[in-house]
Amino acid sequence: MHKQNIAREFSRAAAGYDQAAVLQREIAGRLLAGSPHLSGRVVDMGCGTGYVSRHLPDGLQVLALDIAQGMLQQARHLASADAYVNADAEALPLQEGCADAVVSSLAVQWCHHPARMFAEVWRVLRPGGWLCLTTLGPRTLWELRAAWAAVDQEEHVNRFASLACWQQAAGHGWVNQHWQARDSVALYDSARQVMRDLKQLGASHTDAAEVHRGRALAGRQRLQALEHAYEQVCSGEALTVTYDVFYAYLQKPCNPL
Known part of the structure; x- marks a missing residue:
């Protein structure tokens, strides 16, 4: 997925993002609750509308950073940070050693x-x-x-890397590494509501969507088929949406080699 497409989709979603981001706020709150004591200058990387920035401890100098200009404008509108x-x-325009901490909630999966x-x-x-x-x-x-697999053979849902892949990407130089995998589950009344919220969150864009942009991927008959298939998958009164969330706390050594 091209970075400009990611930025465009999230910029479009900025105004209505917070209304749909209930689970995202829960995950961000859990990240902050488990964080070590933070002080000094903090970068909120992939800040979105600035929820994490606004809920960091008082007394910090907070820099909100995002690839989506629309999200950044919304964060600024909500007075989320100092800058x-x-x-x-993947290309931070920041000086070496300028930050005491970097926090990032549900953003780096798009790298x-x-x-x-x-x-x-x-x-x-x-x-x-x-x-x-x-992530x-x-x-x-x-x-x-x-x-969706019961409806057609196209890729409608983004795929994300395993915990082992993230740990390998992080490298071995960090100290006090702590990784945790924990599911967060949201309940919905219909598949249409699931799709609507994903679009409102800016998370409905896939590579397949680029290939098939000219087609009506979610016509009435397909949505009806999707709803029926979703009910069969969940086999309960409510439809579940699972987020497989990895939490990571990594410290750069005081005397790095």
Whole structure:
């Protein structure tokens, strides 16, 4: 998926993002609750509408950074941080050792080269600084993927890397590494509501969508088939949407080699 398409989709979603981002706020809150004591200058990388920035402890100097200009504008409108930068996590326009911490919730899964992102974070962190992040694993939206598989053979759901892949990308230089995998589950009344929320979150774009942009991928008959298949997958009164979430807390050593 091209970075400009990612930025465009999230910019379009910025105004209505917070209304649909209930589970995203829960995950961000859990990330912050488990974070070590943070002080000094903190970069909120992939800040979105600035929820994490606004809920960091008082007394910090917060830089909100996002690739989507629309998200950054919304974060600024909500007075989320002290400064705002439109940039890519894989090419941070920040000085070496300028940050005491980098926090990032549900953003880095859109990186094309996670190892490059980790290298950039390492570069901008001071010795002893922390990276605190959440990202998505391969079981994310498994119900929707299974339901679509009963309808057609196209890729409607993004695929995300395994925990082992993220750990490998992070490298071995960090100290006090702590990784945790934990599911977060949302309940919905209909598959249409699931699709509507994913679109409102800016997370409905896939490579397949680019290939088939000219086609009506979600016509009435297909949505009816999807709803029936989703009900069969969940086999309960409510439809579940699972987010396979990885939490990571990584410290750069005080005397890195």
